[in-house]
Amino acid sequence: MSIFNVFHVAGSALTAQAMRLNAVASNLANADSIAGPDGQPYRAKQVVFEAIPMNGQAGQGVRVKQVVEDASPGRMVYDPRNPAADEKGYVMMPNVSVVDEMVNMISASRSYQTNAEVMNTAKQLLLKTLTLGQ
Amino acid sequence: MVGRINSALDFQQAALGLRAQRQQILAGNIANADTPNYKARDFDFSSALKDAVAGRTGGALGMDKTAPGHLAGTLAASQAGLMYRTSAQASADGNTVDMDVERAQFSENAIQYEAGLTFITGKFKTLLSAIQG
Numbered sequence: 001m002s003i004f005n006v007f008h009v010a011g012s013a014l015t016a017q018a019m020r021l022n023a024v025a026s027n028l029a030n031a032d033s034i035a036g037p038d039g040q041p042y043r044a045k046q047v048v049f050e051a052i053p054m055n056g057q058a059g060q061g062v063r064v065k066q067v068v069e070d071a072s073p074g075r076m077v078y079d080p081r082n083p084a085a086d087e088k089g090y091v092m093m094p095n096v097s098v099v100d101e102m103v104n105m106i107s108a109s110r111s112y113q114t115n116a117e118v119m120n121t122a123k124q125l126l127l128k129t130l131t132l133g134q
Numbered sequence: 135m136v137g138r139i140n141s142a143l144d145f146q147q148a149a150l151g152l153r154a155q156r157q158q159i160l161a162g163n164i165a166n167a168d169t170p171n172y173k174a175r176d177f178d179f180s181s182a183l184k185d186a187v188a189g190r191t192g193g194a195l196g197m198d199k200t201a202p203g204h205l206a207g208t209l210a211a212s213q214a215g216l217m218y219r220t221s222a223q224a225s226a227d228g229n230t231v232d233m234d235v236e237r238a239q240f241s242e243n244a245i246q247y248e249a250g251l252t253f254i255t256g257k258f259k260t261l262l263s264a265i266q267g
Contacts, residue, residue, distance in 0.1 A: 005158045049169040128248055
């Protein structure tokens with residue numbers, strides 16, 4: 001029954017988009033964290049999506065292949081009174097771009113909504129199929 | 135008589151099966167709207183339906199059975215007929231999913247599926263009234 005597989009495909013997308021939203025939340029929460037557990041400033045995390053075949057069927061699902069750390073250098077902010085400042089008075093802030101993350105968040109939530117709608121449509125079709133011939 | 139009822143429903147059954155398969159492929163396209171290098175796919179419904187009615191599975195790559203001992207092969211009905219969509223606007227990450235197109239096709243396909251169900255229900259009603267008089 002291939003309509004059931006729509007649930008698997010859309011469900012995998014919901015999981016992946018939720019993970020992306022999770023990464024966005026982490027990045028936004030740590031936009032000003034100048035020291036993590038290792039003493040270094042927080043680095044932005046981004047998810048990488050990958051298409052996966054769903055148990056031999058034609059429709060392809062999606063999963064998070066890996067979570068990568070953004071390699072771009074951190075923002076240097078002049079703040080000589082900060083205990084984390086270097087000898088020139090600069091503090092290295094996380095490389096989180098708040099604007100980018102907000103865009104990412106909107107994109108992830110829209111994709112999540114679309115896939116939830118796909119699931120709803122599939123559910124309606126299945127329910128209609130159950131009443132076939134009545 | 136049962137054979138005749140079967141053949142009355144054969145066409146609708148094939149159409150409904152293909153609609154369900156297409157729904158799944160379109161769901162896959164929507165799910166992968168943010169996947170880099172993913173290419174949106176679809177199949178030509180009318181030619182797939184013609185193949186299904188003629189008893190060929192696997193689209194253009196399907197195997198013809200010319201003797202009763204021949205095996206059908208393991209290719210799923212729409213898997214070989216799958217084609218890539220040409221995108222109107224290219225995106226930088228190599229993804230060719232156009233969300234407007236996919237959503238429109240998805241809704242259209244859902245309505246066509248429901249139409250198929252309605253046709254089958256109508257067939258049942260016709261047969262029932264023929265039986266009951």
